[in-house]
Amino acid sequence: MHGAPCESVGVARAEAQPNANGNENMKTAAIIGGGVIGGGWAARFLLNGWNVRVFDPDPEAERKITDVLDNARRSLPGLGNVALPAEGALTFHPTIAEAVAGASWVQESVPERLDLKQKVYGELQQHVARGAVIGSSTSGYKPSQLQEGFDNAAQIVVAHPFNPVYLMPLVEVVTTDANTPEVIDKAKAIIAEIGMYPLHLKKEIDAHVADRFLEAVWREALWLVKDGIATTEEIDNAIRYGFGIRWAQMGLFETYRVAGGEAGMKHFLAQFGPCLTWPWTKLMDVPEYNDELVDLIAGQSDAQSGKYSIRELERIRDDNLVGMMRALGNTNWGAGALQNTHDKAREGAMGLASTMQDVADLSQPVLTLNRTVPLDWTDYNGHMTESRYLDAFAQSTDRMMAIIGCDADYIASGGSFFTAETHIRHIDEVHAGHPIQVRTRVIMAEGKKMHLWHEMYEGERLLATGEHMLLHVDLKTRRSAPPAPHLAENLAKFAEAHAGLPTPDGLGRAIGAPR
């Protein structure tokens, strides 16, 4: 179970959350082929609250999906700043007909062989409800090749993901004239709902967009190794110490625009356009695929990374992906901005209020944080590190400020709160991947002062308390000043309502002077 909103606090008025395992209102996805990619799709849907039904003839499929799910449960819940809904139910089925029953999304991820995929589509045509979307994970085939000869062509689209599907947001959506606008809209909406980014291509093309880049880079890298210019490790270093980091945040064109200096892209093109006719690339020329090439590449790869198991590499990759995407979230850019938008859309459903009107019961502490401890919040002691307690409480304070009306517009108009004093007590430890919630009380609101009391819980286990004194300031003079009347009024409502609650244990505590 992941982060169900707590019932006993002043949570936002929210739509009822579906509960795990068996709620018939839950959405259902069918996964046909549960290998590397199908397993990733299964995890993405499950952790976003969907029921998942799998068909895969491999007797090892259940174990393999469980392994992928372990990785996903470890990394995805902490990616965003809002808890995920309760997990759906995962079931395995002996036939395609049984697996697709009740599914509104069917994702085909069988091996990349057109004859095999078409055989599967023949069965899907007979059993999938016509209102459902059928997405194919194919890396290279065009949707017209998958639709050909089937009378349900309208519901078949390419939905090409990236590995690991549970963390990577991009899905290339490729359609044809056979697809109805309803199917395309539904496909895009469901992809967005599970936290991904649907990139709808203007036309179909072999290998879509991203794999064409990857193929070009891959071919050139194989040449560089074959010709003895660089090893696999040196090529990886050229990417990870160089353009790979840039690409992750600005892509290709925006990066080159900046590289053109003040004159931007035109200057960049004037400077580097002529290189297009220089012998910088062998892109159209493919190295011969033979045992010698395989031994060379695989041998260097073993020497480079053989000290790690694939499982270890997956975890290193996932830790890094989560850390990078969370860093991009702090600057609200690229994949981080996408995650922030996804979080924002789910706040209400997870019991988090944004305004006074959202708060169902003013007399109770307000739920101001409902999230999972992310991988990058832990330290060498293997638990959430101390600075993140302040981070979490600061997020709670920000939400409380927004609720009383000190939102982005108010701050832009010149008023805000500064924290004058903080006291945090660490009561119990908590680990990455665990759900935490903060409940907040207004202890006192007088003139410029706002005195807040935060309690952090995992379930009903108290983890920490934070006592914070804030002062309202005029951002022009940088001096304390009275808040706008509507803020003062809202704060007073909370202070009055919370005054009826028992005095919190530890309120006003200081670290005593040495005796």
Ligand SMILES: NC(=O)C1=CN([C@@H]2O[C@H](COP(=O)(O)OP(=O)(O)OC[C@H]3O[C@@H](n4cnc5c(N)ncnc54)[C@H](O)[C@@H]3O)[C@@H](O)[C@H]2O)C=CC1
């Ligand atoms: N591995 C990657 O990096 C990516 C792969 N893809 C695409 O995803 C698809 C699947 O690739 P992977 O997951 O890598 O392959 P995989 O080999 O890991 O998994 C394929 C799974 O399909 C199952 N299978 C075989 N025949 C089946 C059938 N008739 N019905 C149901 N299941 C069947 C196999 O038992 C296996 O578990 C391919 O189209 C591939 O191009 C897309 C993005 C990335």
Ligand SMILES: C[N+](C)(C)CC(=O)CC(=O)[O-]
């Ligand atoms: C190698 N590949 C063509 C299967 C890769 C993809 O399709 C996307 C990815 O995850 O890199």
